[in-house]
Amino acid sequence: MGRQPCCDKLGVKKGPWTAEEDKKLINFILTNGQCCWRAVPKLAGLRRCGKSCRLRWTNYLRPDLKRGLLSEAEEQLVMDLHSRLGNRWSKIAARLPGRTDNEIKNHWNTHIKKKLIKMGIDPVTHEPLNKEAKAAENHISETDGVGADSLEDNSSTPTENCSSSVGSNSLDKFCNDESLLSSLWMNDEPPLIDASWDINIPAGGETYNGISLPSWEENCAWLLDCQDFGINDIGLDCLNDIELNTMNTLEMGDKTVA
DNA sequence: AAGCTGTCCAACCGCTCTGCA
DNA sequence: CTGCAGAGCGGTTGGACAGCT
Numbered sequence: 549m550g551r552q553p554c555c556d557k558l559g560v561k562k563g564p565w566t567a568e569e570d571k572k573l574i575n576f577i578l579t580n581g582q583c584c585w586r587a588v589p590k591l592a593g594l595r596r597c598g599k600s601c602r603l604r605w606t607n608y609l610r611p612d613l614k615r616g617l618l619s620e621a622e623e624q625l626v627m628d629l630h631s632r633l634g635n636r637w638s639k640i641a642a643r644l645p646g647r648t649d650n651e652i653k654n655h656w657n658t659h660i661k662k663k664l665i666k667m668g669i670d671p672v673t674h675e676p677l678n679k680e681a682k683a684a685e686n687h688i689s690e691t692d693g694v695g696a697d698s699l700e701d702n703s704s705t706p707t708e709n710c711s712s713s714v715g716s717n718s719l720d721k722f723c724n725d726e727s728l729l730s731s732l733w734m735n736d737e738p739p740l741i742d743a744s745w746d747i748n749i750p751a752g753g754e755t756y757n758g759i760s761l762p763s764w765e766e767n768c769a770w771l772l773d774c775q776d777f778g779i780n781d782i783g784l785d786c787l788n789d790i791e792l793n794t795m796n797t798l799e800m801g802d803k804t805v806a
Numbered sequence: 807a808a809g810c811t812g813t814c815c816a817a818c819c820g821c822t823c824t825g826c827a
Numbered sequence: 828c829t830g831c832a833g834a835g836c837g838g839t840t841g842g843a844c845a846g847c848t
Contacts, residue, residue, distance in 0.1 A: 563816095563817075563842095598834090599833095600818080602834075603816090603817065604817085635837065635838085636836085636837085638836060638837085649837080650816075650817085650837095653837075653838085654815050655815095657815095658813070
């Protein structure tokens with residue numbers, strides 16, 4: 549089809565981001581907000597394609613990101629959501645505060661998948677593996693017409709697999725938590741997780757469906773890294789002394805814990 | 807110490823979706 | 828309705844690192 553490349557390949561840098569590039573991107577977005585990504589590299593003085601900038605921001609630089617391994621509760625949530633949504637990582641991520649689709653996808657492929665296989669559960673169908681082997685023969689003639697699109701409809705996803713056929717595994721307890729699930733599926737919209745970027749998270753942290761949300765200070769821990777290249781340089785004058793002191797305190801606290 | 811192997815994760819690629827003229 | 832541009836998504840890759848022999 550002769551599709552145009554997303555960006556001019558000439559002069560566009562690829563590979564790992566440098567601190568300097570991060571600084572430019574953070575500075576630009578904090579100053580101007582997220583606008584048209586295609587224009588960002590030019591305006592921010594970056595030799596990157598807009599796509600790359602968006603990815604870097606959403607997966608790594610966003611201040612509302614939680615870093616580190618997924619907790620047990622988050623893992624369980626991912627398993628359940630995956631059983632319902634399949635590989636719709638962005639939809640899954642939307643229900644996990646501070647997590648990105650990329651992060652969840654990576655975690656799924658490296659940890660959860662293996663865990664499920666070890667538990668004797670097919671990570672794709674969430675069916676028990678031995679049962680799956682039997683069912684496979686029967687399904688071969690039926691799978692036509694059961695495309696991935698049908699997953700969009702929750703009623704036809706392997707949702708039921710979670711609460712019925714995988715009854716004895718560790719998902720069961722989670723899947724039977726009706727209050728949790730009902731709150732997850734009350735409406736089709738993700739539960740205000742994206743809105744956390746609007747800095748409405750109360751100080752001191754909170755819990756969301758049993759998963760602890762990072763406090764704004766925690767979310768801002770990443771900003772401490774910015775001190776490496778001078779916090780004022782990247783347009784963070786908006787952070788007052790109190791907030792900076794809080795972050796310093798938290799940092800010290802983290803060090804003592806670690 | 808050196809080489810090999812496996813794991814992890816940031817980043818890229820290409821396709822699809824969405825909004826607009 | 829159609830075509831285009833931009834944004835978003837999911838699959839995949841490749842380099843860094845850790846653990847083992």
